[in-house]
Amino acid sequence: MQPATTTDNDAPARRLNGDLIFRAITTLFAFSILIILAVMLVEMASESLPSIRKFGWKFITSSDWDAVQGVFGALPYLYGSVVSSVIALLLATPLSIGAAIFITEICPKRWGTLIAPLVELLAAIPSVIYGLWGVLVMAPWLQSSVEPFLIEHFGFLPFFQGAPYGVSMLAAVFILMIMVVPIITSITREVLLAVPLSQKEAAIALGATRWETIRIAILPYGKSGILGAAILGLGRAVGETMAVTMVIGNAPKISLSLLSPAYTMPSVIANEFAETTSKLHGSALMEIGLILLVVTLIINALARLLIWSVSQSAGGGAS
């Protein structure tokens, strides 16, 4: 602290100091984002080193995961993550785009202003609650009605063979779909709202029907933004932990059948990381975490670039 004897001459210097300190603090805190990101990557990478050294590429090509023997291969978890997220996204994207178009372009404005915040509110429901509903309501329903139906009528396909367990890859796909739909819908809606009115008016002036207006004027304009929204949804699905852990059955099997239980990368971390049996076990889980982190970083970076490009070009067009 400054002594109380400062004269007026010191005032500008003190003032300057205050500004310098302020600038230093704000700079440090802003850079904390980069620091957090760096610390995450470095910590995860260094903790994974023992596992990377020991198993090399075999880690992602082998299916042996045996904590007692000290052998770790993560293929079933990779498989489960990829299959559950990709199928969920394939189901969720068309639904979300349809809903977003309906909200912004088709239904009366008053409905739109009612449905849109509702969808956003639903995007904020914690994943553990989706999981609770998934394991206590949806999985029993799948077991008693949907899966027997699929087995009876589509059982000849390899995707619908085996017994109806309820908790299964199918349950994970459904719960992920339900969870990413609000996210993709609300971002797609924002992208569609950014389409200039002149685009639409031009199509209408040419005599286009409403669907033709949407197809030739609105969708092409928002294309990359919608793609970004879908990729962002993929990132969410890949990293989703609680809900999937609760409904997928947690069995490290690679099976073509959607009815069989499976396992994902975040789920195995959630289930085993607090009670690792050896250093190597912890390191193997860290390596799964590292793969997950790098994959989601790439997915999110791609999605943000696409969404940013739309919002910037829209901003440029308006000025």
Added chain:
Amino acid sequence: MMHSVAVRKAKNHLMTALMLAATAAVLIPLGMIFFHIMKMGFSSLSLDFFTQIPKPTGETGGGMANGMLGSFMMIGMASLIGLPVGIFGAIYLAEYGAGRTSTAIRFAADVLSGTPSIITGMVAYTLLVVPMKGFSALAGAVALAMIMIPIVLRTTEEQLKMVPGSLREAALALGVPIWRTSLKVTLRSALSGVMTGILLAVARVAGETAPLLFTALGNQFWGSKLTQPMAAIPLQIFNFAIAPYEDWHRLAWAGALVLVTVMFSLSLTARYFGRSRH
């Protein structure tokens, strides 16, 4: 050649119907989740929920009072760490940040808010749980703070940027130092918008479970020491939902109802703050 008008019109109606169906398919499962939380939650909720701790396996009754205290404490601590960092960082981006580094920070914040929250739990584990030789509420709070920072940073920055430059210039022309201008003029005029961002960030971490799994760990009993494992509502919902006891399922539903109610009130308050700006 264009198709005939009748075909085009039919196609228009078909696509409209399909999009209506898509909207229904989006809203129906979400409505059902909401319905079940309400139905099961209200029938399971009792005064005990707010005053008792969970009973041992086999006994009926009990509540999640310890989880509520734990969630409250950890969210409070996470806010103490995360809010200043997020808000001051946002001031840097809005007031000083024009260059490439700032774009990089913005981009990193957006990317960071999309990384799986279980990763923050693993990082907090290696940074705090391992050196401190035990699971702790502090580690849980740090993991939650890491999730809050990028959210608060981005929303606050956007609000600060909307404050007209003339307001800053007026303050600076009066001889007010930059730091006072930033805090007392710029931040203050954007306060309602900043509050919205804060409330949304708090709502987001209130429901986080994965980052607490190997940091706060959970606790069947009362625990208020920061260096000890601590209970949290989302952790209890998870543990009770996957347990095979009907009575625990009921507690989980009640917990879900309380959690959703708190989060929705936070979101609605945030919306209110966001609106009063205009």
